[in-house]
Amino acid sequence: MFQARRYQHCSTCGGQIEYRIPADDNRERATCTVCGAIHYENPLNVVGTLPIYGEQVLLCKRAIEPRLGKWTLPAGFMELGETIAEGAKRETDEEAGAQIELQELYCVMNVVRVGQVHLFHRARLLSPVFDPGPETLEAKLFHEHEVPWDELAFHTVRETLQRFFEDRRGGNGYPLHVADIA
Amino acid sequence: MFQARRYQHCSTCGGQIEYRIPADDNRERATCTVCGAIHYENPLNVVGTLPIYGEQVLLCKRAIEPRLGKWTLPAGFMELGETIAEGAKRETDEEAGAQIELQELYCVMNVVRVGQVHLFHRARLLSPVFDPGPETLEAKLFHEHEVPWDELAFHTVRETLQRFFEDRRGGNGYPLHVADIA
Numbered sequence A, B: 001m002f003q004a005r006r007y008q009h010c011s012t013c014g015g016q017i018e019y020r021i022p023a024d025d026n027r028e029r030a031t032c033t034v035c036g037a038i039h040y041e042n043p044l045n046v047v048g049t050l051p052i053y054g055e056q057v058l059l060c061k062r063a064i065e066p067r068l069g070k071w072t073l074p075a076g077f078m079e080l081g082e083t084i085a086e087g088a089k090r091e092t093d094e095e096a097g098a099q100i101e102l103q104e105l106y107c108v109m110n111v112v113r114v115g116q117v118h119l120f121h122r123a124r125l126l127s128p129v130f131d132p133g134p135e136t137l138e139a140k141l142f143h144e145h146e147v148p149w150d151e152l153a154f155h156t157v158r159e160t161l162q163r164f165f166e167d168r169r170g171g172n173g174y175p176l177h178v179a180d181i182a
């Protein structure tokens, strides 16, 4: 679940929080009972890549929770100070140590249940040699028939891979996919 | 500027915050000196629409800061519990009281300076009658030559409008635009 109602104290003054609907609003917000500050909670972006080397796709075996031991595309929370593309490239470097040429934005997936939007760029791997970081047990290339579909970490990874293989078979390029993921 | 370093107190326990680099991280994070909780600060999504009625585009004159009195496309912060499309539609309803049929995602614009991503869907207006909410002084349709270019509220609004009029003149449809805005 997304982290709504995660405020107990005001991040400005430390005062007690109550969830109230402000006068000019229609939702309950974390409101400080001492200084009156309102703290908003909003969806976060997870940014990553779909790195391709010839016929193969790069997946990373997670070394951390959630989904420890499951396979994922390199991705993580977008940081302040970067674009979606820069974040996607950074995560690919941090998780796989992979050298890539970033391509177009390929998937924008709403994951309402967890308050996230997952955005994946396609990427061309410049080398099949990887240097996984501490969040990754193993970084490995897979042909389509080798993908561990039952061992994928996240729904958005499965959906992104499925769309990519479909588009590749279709032979008409890689249009943007916008989807809502349960 | 984006709201980095906005934590002075822990939102869990109210304890004093220090900005430190956690052991498994490479950036300073708001870290509680009492309970050890780490509070992350990430970019936020602003979602909205480019509502079209025949040859005209809908703009809203802002009744609130920032940019009070300037013209904008209907847009606002994406909320927990909704998709990008749902948020874009909600903002169009709240700010303009406009009835729309939502169309494709059209612009994804990184505004790194303020820690935001602005996402606009194209939309077809079902009626030229509006019912602006309290955040809007006036909702009005503009032909291209009438757009108040010097009175627009945000760079992303200008960029979205420019791309739309260009694409319309080009006659080859409305592909996704991904851009970085200074």
Ligand SMILES: [Zn+2]
Pocket (backbone or CB within 6 Å): A010, A011, A012, A013, A014, A015, A032, A033, A034, A035, A036, A037
């Ligand atoms: Zn307070």
Ligand SMILES: [Zn+2]
Pocket (backbone or CB within 6 Å): B010, B011, B012, B013, B014, B015, B032, B033, B034, B035, B036, B037
């Ligand atoms: Zn604490």
